[in-house]
Amino acid sequence: MTTVLLLTATGLGVAALYFLVASGLTLIFGLMDVLNFAHGAFVGLGGYVGWTVADRLPGSPGLVLGLLAGVAAGAATAAVTELAVIRPLYGRPLDQVLATVGLGLAIPALLQAVWGADARTWTLPGWLAGTVGLFGARIPSVRFLLIGLAMALLLGLRLLLGRTRAGLVVRAGVEDREMVTALGIDVRRANLAVFALGGAAAGLGGALFGLYQGSVSPGDGTSLLVYAFVVVVLGGAGSITGTALAAVAVGLVQQYADYASASLGDESVVILLAAVLLLRRRNLRGRPA
Amino acid sequence: MNTLTSTWRRGPLASRWVRAGLVFAVLYALPYSTLRIPGVFDGPLDAPGVLQLLAVCLVFAGLAMSYDLLFGHTGVMSFGHGMFVTGGMYATTILVDHAGFGLWTSAAIGLAVALAAAVVLGAVALRVEGIGFAMVTLAFGQAVAILVVSGSPQLTGGEQGETLDAGAVPAVLSGVRNTANLYWIALAYLAVCALVVWGLAASMPGRVMRALRENERRVEVLGLNPYLFKLLAFVVAGVLAAGGGVVYLLLLGGATPTVSDSNFTLSLLVMAVLGGTGRRWGAMIGGVLYGYAGQSLTRVSGSSAVAGLPGVLRGPLEQPLFLLGAAFVLVVFFAPGGLTGRFGGRMRREEA
Numbered sequence: 290m291t292t293v294l295l296l297t298a299t300g301l302g303v304a305a306l307y308f309l310v311a312s313g314l315t316l317i318f319g320l321m322d323v324l325n326f327a328h329g330a331f332v333g334l335g336g337y338v339g340w341t342v343a344d345r346l347p348g349s350p351g352l353v354l355g356l357l358a359g360v361a362a363g364a365a366t367a368a369v370t371e372l373a374v375i376r377p378l379y380g381r382p383l384d385q386v387l388a389t390v391g392l393g394l395a396i397p398a399l400l401q402a403v404w405g406a407d408a409r410t411w412t413l414p415g416w417l418a419g420t421v422g423l424f425g426a427r428i429p430s431v432r433f434l435l436i437g438l439a440m441a442l443l444l445g446l447r448l449l450l451g452r453t454r455a456g457l458v459v460r461a462g463v464e465d466r467e468m469v470t471a472l473g474i475d476v477r478r479a480n481l482a483v484f485a486l487g488g489a490a491a492g493l494g495g496a497l498f499g500l501y502q503g504s505v506s507p508g509d510g511t512s513l514l515v516y517a518f519v520v521v522v523l524g525g526a527g528s529i530t531g532t533a534l535a536a537v538a539v540g541l542v543q544q545y546a547d548y549a550s551a552s553l554g555d556e557s558v559v560i561l562l563a564a565v566l567l568l569r570r571r572n573l574r575g576r577p578a
Numbered sequence: 579m580n581t582l583t584s585t586w587r588r589g590p591l592a593s594r595w596v597r598a599g600l601v602f603a604v605l606y607a608l609p610y611s612t613l614r615i616p617g618v619f620d621g622p623l624d625a626p627g628v629l630q631l632l633a634v635c636l637v638f639a640g641l642a643m644s645y646d647l648l649f650g651h652t653g654v655m656s657f658g659h660g661m662f663v664t665g666g667m668y669a670t671t672i673l674v675d676h677a678g679f680g681l682w683t684s685a686a687i688g689l690a691v692a693l694a695a696a697v698v699l700g701a702v703a704l705r706v707e708g709i710g711f712a713m714v715t716l717a718f719g720q721a722v723a724i725l726v727v728s729g730s731p732q733l734t735g736g737e738q739g740e741t742l743d744a745g746a747v748p749a750v751l752s753g754v755r756n757t758a759n760l761y762w763i764a765l766a767y768l769a770v771c772a773l774v775v776w777g778l779a780a781s782m783p784g785r786v787m788r789a790l791r792e793n794e795r796r797v798e799v800l801g802l803n804p805y806l807f808k809l810l811a812f813v814v815a816g817v818l819a820a821g822g823g824v825v826y827l828l829l830l831g832g833a834t835p836t837v838s839d840s841n842f843t844l845s846l847l848v849m850a851v852l853g854g855t856g857r858r859w860g861a862m863i864g865g866v867l868y869g870y871a872g873q874s875l876t877r878v879s880g881s882s883a884v885a886g887l888p889g890v891l892r893g894p895l896e897q898p899l900f901l902l903g904a905a906f907v908l909v910v911f912f913a914p915g916g917l918t919g920r921f922g923g924r925m926r927r928e929e930a
Contacts, residue, residue: 300647324709374907383655386709387851387910390844395903429593515720515840522713552728555723563717566710567702 294426294546302501303434304540305439309494311515311520311532312446313487315368319463319527320476320483321376322382327389328491328517330396333365333510335359335492340411349414356496363492364485366396371484376477395509401507408506413497431500436553438497439486439536442490459483462467463527516543519562590640598772606766608632609758611740622826626757627695630829633757637826640764640771642865644818647775647918649847650813651784652857653791654704655712658719660843662816664726664835665692671833672733674746674840685824691821696816698844700809723838734833741832751828762827765908767825768862769817778814791856836879844857845872848906854916863918872898 343355420427450456499505524535547554669688853864876897
């Protein structure tokens, strides 16, 4: 029983990370048809900037400022990427993807140049470093922070997309970009906003991944990215609720299968990705191809 | 000068097969030369270190050509090409080390396995198109990577990789003195890739593949089945990649899990785009440049000129992947045809 609880808590914690990374990816892909390979780089950058701030300032204020710095770094990099790399390449969808591939290779290498190839240890403040007893299971406190922040993001995104005009434009753009443009609405501003928002979530995800592992290393973002792709495909591009459900499913399946046999979890998730794509025979938006 | 250019344009040199033959003849003769190119290579061309570096460049060139057959010639973007390199490399190593087969038998079995795998995986993955296909191949490639790193460490050596049993390697291929032989094997591999890719591009199926890249719907309207031609490209590219894995294995003396990493496949994409996709020499030149840059930039950045720079500048310069990634973005922006498209004005996109 305690094992099941621990696995579930870990699975949900990992799911929270997947959701943070995948929510931006899915909105960007839904709205702009760009599969953003640079997203892992935003994650890595958020992790390192967050670590740097938290490492300089002690205790809980340092942690909060570190997370905020991670968010800011992710958002700023993503916004610059959209303005300087994606926007000039409108109308050349393949080149957009290729450019993000280039950034996805270059930025982690840059992180390694600045912060070194070895993992940097992230020391947690006392109240977060311990475990919480839940029905006899000792669950690390960080997991609850991860789950709480991911749920806050889910709620925030739902409200933003469902209740505001900007959210309406984004949802309409996901459905039919040409029609929104034809109605005289500047979708480019929505593109920039979605990129920055996705980058902010990815930066937070990177910083939280650092907390979760207790360290940050240059390959962090890239390793999360593959699973985030799985979540995007399973959840249906452009759907926030679908992404959240898919993240939970992937996180839990991965942890349970990993418990059964080491690395079976990772293996089962990538096989799941291939199987869903092949059996559903729909495009990534969940519509018949 | 005039006679030179006219010979180039109209004489016997105008035939692209003659020109290609010349290029390969020069490459063949390199190990006999003691020429020094200061700043580019550490020693004379026949020095083992230089030949090893060049051999890796040639293998990368062949791998990039095999990737370009899919991406540039057929317009199919795969993110799992590295799994065939991994397959050839690891199947050979495991058969030699654990089943006691000879090197060449193992390599032949490895290629046969890669062929079968390419047919099956291609037949399955090509049921989806575009970015869906890219994702499916990414998943397959990732599955292979996980299997290699943590599947059964006693067979694959886990993250460290598995050293090829030195006793199984023929004497002519082992030892520093015989680096030239490895270089020629790498060159032969590149020549095979060039012959296959160019030959296929000039044939009927190759013309259909190019048509698929331009407009798949029209090919269907003409009564041809796009699926079969894509599968042909996928299988040929996969077997060529597996062959590259075997040659790379010989160069390294062991199997390494880096080839299974998704970054390795992405680097093949970078090579093809840097050089120019769907062109005769594009992917090959891109592969050589990438191979050279990846191996030499760390050495160049260790030089005194770079060491004198402040840390802010020096750090990024020591990361080949940063420079290559940045160069790649610039090429995508400013030279969509790649280097051969930008600087080889008369080298048009292949038409025959």
